[in-house]
Amino acid sequence: MNIDRRHMMKATSAFALALSTPWSASAQQETPRSGGTLTVGLVNDNTKTMDPRLSIQLDERQVLFLLYDTLVAVDRNFSLQPDLAKSWKIENDGKRYVFTLQEGVKFQDGTPFDAAAVKWNIESRLDEKVLSSQRAQLLPVIASIEIVSPSVVAFNLNYQYPSLLADLADRAGLMLSPTAAQKFGQDFGRNPVGTGAFVLKQWVQGTNITLARNPDYWRKGEPYLDSVVFRTVPSAVLGLQRVGIGEIDVMANLGPAETKLIDPRTTTAMKLPIGRWYSLQWQVDRAPFNNAKLRSAIAHAIDRNRINQILFDGQGTIADGLTPQGLWYSSPFKPGFEYSPDKARALLKESGWNMSDPITLWAPSEASYNRISQLVGEQIQAIGLKVNLSPVAQSEYYARVVQKSVNFTPSSWASRADPDGLYYFLLHSKGTGNTTGYSNPQVDRLLEQGRSITDQTERAKLYGQVQEIVMQEVPYICLLFGADYVAVSNKVRNWAPSPDSYPRFRRAWKAA
Amino acid sequence: MSGRLFQRWLGLSLVAAIVLVAILAPWLAPYDPNMSSGSVLSRPSAANIIGTDQLGRDVFSRLLYGARVSLVIGLAASLVGMVIGVPIGLVSGYVGGKADLAVVQVVDILISLPAIVMALIITAVVGASVTNLILILGILKWPIIARIVRGQVLVLREQAFVEAARSIGCTTTRILARHIAPNIMRVLGAQFAIATSTSIFTAASLSFLGLGLPPPAADWGGMVQSGFDYMFLNPLLTLAPGAAVTLTVLSFYLIGESAK
Numbered sequence: 101m102n103i104d105r106r107h108m109m110k111a112t113s114a115f116a117l118a119l120s121t122p123w124s125a126s127a128q129q130e131t132p133r134s135g136g137t138l139t140v141g142l143v144n145d146n147t148k149t150m151d152p153r154l155s156i157q158l159d160e161r162q163v164l165f166l167l168y169d170t171l172v173a174v175d176r177n178f179s180l181q182p183d184l185a186k187s188w189k190i191e192n193d194g195k196r197y198v199f200t201l202q203e204g205v206k207f208q209d210g211t212p213f214d215a216a217a218v219k220w221n222i223e224s225r226l227d228e229k230v231l232s233s234q235r236a237q238l239l240p241v242i243a244s245i246e247i248v249s250p251s252v253v254a255f256n257l258n259y260q261y262p263s264l265l266a267d268l269a270d271r272a273g274l275m276l277s278p279t280a281a282q283k284f285g286q287d288f289g290r291n292p293v294g295t296g297a298f299v300l301k302q303w304v305q306g307t308n309i310t311l312a313r314n315p316d317y318w319r320k321g322e323p324y325l326d327s328v329v330f331r332t333v334p335s336a337v338l339g340l341q342r343v344g345i346g347e348i349d350v351m352a353n354l355g356p357a358e359t360k361l362i363d364p365r366t367t368t369a370m371k372l373p374i375g376r377w378y379s380l381q382w383q384v385d386r387a388p389f390n391n392a393k394l395r396s397a398i399a400h401a402i403d404r405n406r407i408n409q410i411l412f413d414g415q416g417t418i419a420d421g422l423t424p425q426g427l428w429y430s431s432p433f434k435p436g437f438e439y440s441p442d443k444a445r446a447l448l449k450e451s452g453w454n455m456s457d458p459i460t461l462w463a464p465s466e467a468s469y470n471r472i473s474q475l476v477g478e479q480i481q482a483i484g485l486k487v488n489l490s491p492v493a494q495s496e497y498y499a500r501v502v503q504k505s506v507n508f509t510p511s512s513w514a515s516r517a518d519p520d521g522l523y524y525f526l527l528h529s530k531g532t533g534n535t536t537g538y539s540n541p542q543v544d545r546l547l548e549q550g551r552s553i554t555d556q557t558e559r560a561k562l563y564g565q566v567q568e569i570v571m572q573e574v575p576y577i578c579l580l581f582g583a584d585y586v587a588v589s590n591k592v593r594n595w596a597p598s599p600d601s602y603p604r605f606r607r608a609w610k611a612a
Numbered sequence: 613m614s615g616r617l618f619q620r621w622l623g624l625s626l627v628a629a630i631v632l633v634a635i636l637a638p639w640l641a642p643y644d645p646n647m648s649s650g651s652v653l654s655r656p657s658a659a660n661i662i663g664t665d666q667l668g669r670d671v672f673s674r675l676l677y678g679a680r681v682s683l684v685i686g687l688a689a690s691l692v693g694m695v696i697g698v699p700i701g702l703v704s705g706y707v708g709g710k711a712d713l714a715v716v717q718v719v720d721i722l723i724s725l726p727a728i729v730m731a732l733i734i735t736a737v738v739g740a741s742v743t744n745l746i747l748i749l750g751i752l753k754w755p756i757i758a759r760i761v762r763g764q765v766l767v768l769r770e771q772a773f774v775e776a777a778r779s780i781g782c783t784t785t786r787i788l789a790r791h792i793a794p795n796i797m798r799v800l801g802a803q804f805a806i807a808t809s810t811s812i813f814t815a816a817s818l819s820f821l822g823l824g825l826p827p828p829a830a831d832w833g834g835m836v837q838s839g840f841d842y843m844f845l846n847p848l849l850t851l852a853p854g855a856a857v858t859l860t861v862l863s864f865y866l867i868g869e870s871a872k
Contacts, residue, residue, distance in 0.1 A: 337841040357653055361844055409650045410668055463827055474827045491826045
């Protein structure tokens with residue numbers, strides 16, 4: 101990711117995102133120093149493959165974005181930037197995307213990156229035999245990939261799909277060497293070859309992943325670091341201790357409470373530009389939560405400021421919707437359900453809920469989910485409801501949400517570069533991530549319309565409308581946007597966390 | 613005072629003190645143990661003498677209420693162990709023969725299984741609640757109790773007074789209940805105390821491993837675990853509940869050892 105001064109200023113002033121990069125001003129004047137090793141702490145290494153086509157684990161993506169480049173890149177405010185694609189044009193009423201590629205780029209095995217390589221990359225993901233984790237996402241969309249010239253490639257789509265660029269800034273856009281993939285076959289996942297700034301040197305699963313500088317990287321002079329090492333740590337807090345003594349340079353997944361442990365002489369806490377969206381979800385198509393009055397009553401019983409205070413030291417943002425402020429598709433929050441136990445009790449009476457029936461609230465074991473469950477349980481008990489907290493292991497949690505065997509529970513999602521990514525996925529009656537059973541023809545229509553136009557202002561309006569409906573019908577109780585931190589050694593220069601939380605270190609360097 | 617007597621009195625007075633704390637918790641605790649507050653992870657102060665946890669709850673209040681959870685689970689679990697183990701041990705030891713052989717085999721197999729691993733597996737399957745934990749820990753305790761009772765009975769049944777009872781036509785039930793059981797009471801008492809101490813320890817270990825009582829229950833093992841990450845901010849978050857477990861386990865153990 102590029103953090104130059106222009107983007108910094110854009111992000112801080114125009115978008116007023118809370119950035120904490122105290123060193124950035126002085127860092128800009130320092131000359132980058134080449135060499136050195138940057139060590140990244142990885143909690144519970146879950147990496148299984150380095151093949152982007154097959155990757156599922158979040159941990160893998162921490163490494164993949166260093167080994168490979170994407171066609172499109174995301175900026176700090178989620179705006180899309182060129183990467184392997186130098187520029188693009190949208191034609192045929194939004195059904196054809198024409199990409200002009202960077203020239204002279206070579207894969208780490210010396211083979212050229214060109215239009216044919218892009219075509220192979222996408223077609224390989226569509227191939228049934230490859231079992232790509234992105235197949236389901238791309239298959240309905242892509243009609244054909246056309247090589248216009250060696251440096252121009254066109255994507256013909258079955259329908260308008262403005263989310264394509266955002267998808268190509270994520271896993272689906274990571275370009276791997278076709279030659280190497282054919283050569284290694286099944287073993288490609290252990291022998292990754294991309295165009296990225298770093299190459300895989302050593303990978304001891306569960307212990308460390310060592311990457312070395314790619315000396316032939318196509319952006320001349322980059323990267324500055326000689327190597328990047330991912331080291332497994334038992335917990336983020338223990339990783340943080342190791343940042344303090346200089347064993348680790350970057351440790352993510354920290355909350356505001358943990359940042360109290362930081363010694364500013366050695367370590368800086370950097371806030372992620374966009375915090376995760378926390379909510380409570382339930383199944384609205386069956387008892388008991390098909391009772392809209394009951395849902396509203398519970399929503400009014402929740403004191404979100406208190407949750408923010410306790411969970412995020414007041415550093416989160418109350419969410420009256422799904423989209424944080426400061427993105428192109430944000431719309432101003434309309435005041436949602438206010439905290440009012442009296443109103444909640446009145447609605448509860450109207451709902452006809454039998455007060456002696458207990459409500460089960462599922463408490464996943466992960467720390468922030470667990471705390472949310474306990475606080476919410478306490479608050480809805482205060483309006484007279486009987487609440488059972490039922491623990492569920494984090495490893496089983498999402499699978500059980502999908503099976504609908506877990507009903508009322510906290511959930512959280514990272515924002516996406518394109519609103520379609522989360523809105524359609526969660527709220528459309530046919531969305532693949534619709535686990536609430538929510539189905540509203542008006543919302544479906546708005547979401548389909550949102551897919552069919554490319555004008556950003558118009559689209560922002562549509563998603564704003566959906567957001568308002570969601571606040572009224574409460575398929576999710578929107579809680580807040582969290583405050584997530586990365587602890588970074590004071591020796592690290594020219595780096596800040598990205599909104600998608602995958603680190604890019606090609607322009608980072610380490611002071612002596 | 614002999615060492616053994618001192619042990620017993622020390623154990624008994626500690627247990628009495630812990631029981632008193634458990635009973636008086638609502639009056640002793642300065643706060644509601646499950647009530648969150650805005651001051652999260654505060655260090656020890658006059659208002660919160662041990663500090664507050666991740667949800668701003670007063671750790672001292674939770675520590676006092678935690679005594680209830682530990683005692684109830686520990687005592688009830690060893691009672692369950694007794695109720696199952698004593699009759700089996702009595703009958704197996706007294707009757708002997710094939711029945712005895714079968715019991716001994718089963719007991720040996722069960723004892724060879726590591727208790728904490730078994731408890732982990734069963735809790736993971738059936739889920740943790742006070743009742744479940746009591747049953748699980750009790751079921752894990754009975755083989756040891758049965759084996760000890762059987763051993764005692766094997767010695768007692770050859771004694772002259774048992775033979776005398778048998779010769780005047782006492783029924784087996786009567787001999788077991790009136791002549792043998794009273795003579796193993798002392799051993800049973802010791803075993804009860806030791807079973808309680810190990811049950812409290814196992815329950816705390818389960819909580820520490822994340823399979824304890826569901827939130828927001830104040831239980832010591834869970835408190836040790838959740839305070840772990842904040843050791844460097846406030847070591848008492850994890851040391852205080854840790855010390856409480858140790859003290860309780862130790863006091864029951866002292867009673868048990870002194871009565872052997």
